[in-house]
Structure formats: C-alpha cells, structure tokens
Amino acid sequence: DVKVTQSSRYLVKRTGEKVFLECVQDMDHENMFWYRQDPGLGLRLIYFSYDVKMKEKGDIPEGYSVSREKKERFSLILESASTNQTSMYLCASSYIGMGNYGYTFGSGTRLTVV
C-alpha cells in the first residue's frame, strides 16, 4: 500500500515561530500536495509540486512556502506562524497522469498557533 507519512500528528507553536511540516511518500509519486482543512471550508490547496525542485502555488499560498529537494519528501514552511494558520494540514501524493489515480493522503498534522 502507498504510504504518505506526515512527521507530526499534533504541533503547538508560538506566534512568529518558523514552522516546518514534513511529508514523505514511498511510492515514487511525481505529484505532492499540501492542503489545509478548516471546518465548513473543505480542503484548500496551499502548494503542489510535480517534480523535484518544482513548485506551484495553490489557492491559498500566502504565508507559506515549500521545499522539494528529493522526490519522496515535500516540506511545508510557515515563515512566521500566526494564529490564523491554526488548522489541520494534509499532505497528499499522486502519479502524474492516469486520471490522478493513486491520490493518497497522509494522516494529517493538527497545528495550533498560540
């Protein structure tokens, strides 16, 4: 089975801290994604990457950056955490093409910024 692993289930950070969320997938997927999920809003795409060192902005990139130095790892960075970034963060990965089959999510990181 494809595994998408997020490094932390729960994180509590202070306002202004730099925060790193890590995601690793083990199925050689080209695409990787970061979403945030808030009640009543559904999942919203922050950034995605279709190859090493490649990145594209999603719908809500402000306040975030990403890094993909290796194919299996995709990091989300909150440069200066703010309370409105308290949310559930979900990483996903998929193959290029194939109608996006194999789209798999990690277990999520619940981030609280205080």
Next chain:
Amino acid sequence: KNQVEQSPQSLIILEGKNCTLQCNYTVSPFSNLRWYKQDTGRGPVSLTIMTFSENTKSNGRYTATLDADTKQSSLHITASQLSDSASYICVVGPTGTASKLTFGTGTRLQVTL
C-alpha cells in the same frame, strides 16, 4: 466557479440502517469523482473513484453512483456499523492537471446504537 455541494451536512442513524449521502457538482470539464472517508483527526481515505463513463462502483458496503448528465453522485452505505461514523467527502477532478481537484465540505455521519 467550480463547486461541489454535499448534503446533508450531518446525519445520525441507528446501527444496521442504510443511508444515502448526496453530492452535486458544477466542475467543468469533468474527469472523475471520488468519495473519501475521513475519521476524526485523520487524513481522508479513498472509498471509490469513478470516471464520467461509469455510473456505479462498489467497495464492500459502500456503493457510489454517478449521473454525469445531471452532475450528481450519491454514496449509499448498507447495514451501517459504528465504525462508519466519519465525515464523507466528495471530490471532483477535471481533465488534466492533478492540482485542480474540487472538494466538498463533507457530510458528517454518526452511527449510534
């Protein structure tokens, strides 16, 4: 604007009963529709995925239907179990890039004794 609307927002049923969740979408061009199950505090897990040419797909007690003409899908759960308590999310993908999935806000299902 691409949209996915799910109904009801929440639902409570007795264990052993059946239920049906609805999904209406306005995504264009349409390629595929997926249903995910998300347990509280966990990531979504895929239940079914259908292309525009398929009108039904089953995964155990879960059966999804798709009417691409009316842009509607439903997820039917048969003989519900306590472990079915979760949010069910409808996700629609257009043709082309993987980044353009549109997510519904989900239906929260609670199965009780």
